Amino acid sequence: MIVAIGPLGAALSSMVLTVLMSWNFAPAVLGALAILELVALFFVMICTLGLDQAYVREYATARDRQALFAAAVTIPVVVGAAVALAFSFALPRLGVRILSEAGSAGIVLAGIYAFAALLIRMLSVTLRMSGSPVIFSTLQVAQRGATVVILAAVLLVSKDGGPKTAIACYVAGALVSVALHLAACRAEVRHAARHFVDTALFRSLLRYGFPVVFAAALYVLLSSADRLSLAFFGTSTELGRYAVALSIAGAVNIFTSIFSVIWAPMIYRNEELARDEKIIRPYLETVTCLTFISGGAVAAVAWFLPMIFPRDYAEVAFFVPACMALPLLYVLAEAFGIGIGVSRRMVFAAGASGISAAVALVVCGLLVPGYGARGASFGVLVGAYCFLILRTELGAVLWYRLPSRSMYLVAGLYFVGCIGSLFEGDRLGSFYPLCWIGFVLACGLMFHRRIAAGVTMLRLRLG
Numbered sequence: 008m009i010v011a012i013g014p015l016g017a018a019l020s021s022m023v024l025t026v027l028m029s030w031n032f033a034p035a036v037l038g039a040l041a042i043l044e045l046v047a048l049f050f051v052m053i054c055t056l057g058l059d060q061a062y063v064r065e066y067a068t069a070r071d072r073q074a075l076f077a078a079a080v081t082i083p084v085v086v087g088a089a090v091a092l093a094f095s096f097a098l099p100r101l102g103v104r105i106l107s108e109a110g111s112a113g114i115v116l117a118g119i120y121a122f123a124a125l126l127i128r129m130l131s132v133t134l135r136m137s138g139s140p141v142i143f144s145t146l147q148v149a150q151r152g153a154t155v156v157i158l159a160a161v162l163l164v165s166k167d168g169g170p171k172t173a174i175a176c177y178v179a180g181a182l183v184s185v186a187l188h189l190a191a192c193r194a195e196v197r198h199a200a201r202h203f204v205d206t207a208l209f210r211s212l213l214r215y216g217f218p219v220v221f222a223a224a225l226y227v228l229l230s231s232a233d234r235l236s237l238a239f240f241g242t243s244t245e246l247g248r249y250a251v252a253l254s255i256a257g258a259v260n261i262f263t264s265i266f267s268v269i270w271a272p273m274i275y276r277n278e279e280l281a282r283d284e285k286i287i288r289p290y291l292e293t294v295t296c297l298t299f300i301s302g303g304a305v306a307a308v309a310w311f312l313p314m315i316f317p318r319d320y321a322e323v324a325f326f327v328p329a330c331m332a333l334p335l336l337y338v339l340a341e342a343f344g345i346g347i348g349v350s351r352r353m354v355f356a357a358g359a360s361g362i363s364a365a366v367a368l369v370v371c372g373l374l375v376p377g378y379g380a381r382g383a384s385f386g387v388l389v390g391a392y393c394f395l396i397l398r399t400e401l402g403a404v405l406w407y408r409l410p411s412r413s414m415y416l417v418a419g420l421y422f423v424g425c426i427g428s429l430f431e432g433d434r435l436g437s438f439y440p441l442c443w444i445g446f447v448l449a450c451g452l453m454f455h456r457r458i459a460a461g462v463t464m465l466r467l468r469l470g
Contacts, residue, residue, distance in 0.1 A: 016147065038246035048231070060215075061213070062079040072137075075212075080195075119178050154176055307447070
């Protein structure tokens, strides 16, 4: 339960921030912020050199965990600082249309934001593995929570709704989060500052982690194909509205974050037990059930969004199910494709991400000029399902086949629901949430034994 506090708080604060932004800033400004987040995401994926994932993989067996921290964190921070500095000077010359509207100061702030995101990523991985669930969960709320407070304070004294003001508030919130993470990891940071990096350990981490960079960058390309296509072929206003749907869809990160904390470390520590189908099947059924029930529930609730957002965002609800597809299917792909990580054949992870990203970009490129945000959302939806299928089947080849028939069945139903929401949702009226409630009930019926077992276990623990 403690693990859920952070993702839940982060989702709630993100929701408050999105509502606050939508009422006080034009959709074009939200579009600029979407690009800012995208730049930071690519920056983090590249500058970590995959060492964050290598740190997670080696933490349980490391003899000197402070040396492991120094080897995993020091070089990415140095590389990130250099890249952020170059980024701040080079971006105005690259003519990135949406961010350039914020002026040179906005570009520099974007570089600072990207570097802060890198620090938060590396330090949060340390907290996640060090067995401090309360601190880790609390700090997950820090960035968005601080941004909400800062933005509210700025809006009380100023009515400037420009992109520079919005970016400055985001940067301030990120810096508050960095300060809190540094305080929480002060022992590890002091050790890293006083000792040289163990080069042999660094090379060992890099051998595992560097191939992960390509897989991670390709996955980010897959997840950002919709925003990239809208940035190049659409308008900043349309991108801003779509960004609101993505923010609402981020509610499912409550589940995905909990999964990432629990699932992979458990499998890596118990590979032999995971081969026993009697043991692994309940976990897989639970993941599948919770994934789609949470997705269907958020999709049903999303129909009420026009009550809290301005009229400009009336169609946002119909994009939410498709926007949730990739983070939801990522959870399933990690669960059913865990064989890729266990076998350490990360080149196959990169291949799955690359093929899926290519599919998403092609579909988005073909549909965005004619269908706008609907075409972008559909493109990433198709790419997400390619990603799920490829990861699942490659994991089966490299390790062994996990029971996946029921997962594929429910995933197919969700795909149909997403398409219906995108292209027919506005015609359904009040039947729209009922359709998604029906989907949730169908999932509950299919996995009723697993739900009953979970309820029984919960009662025993509470009793």
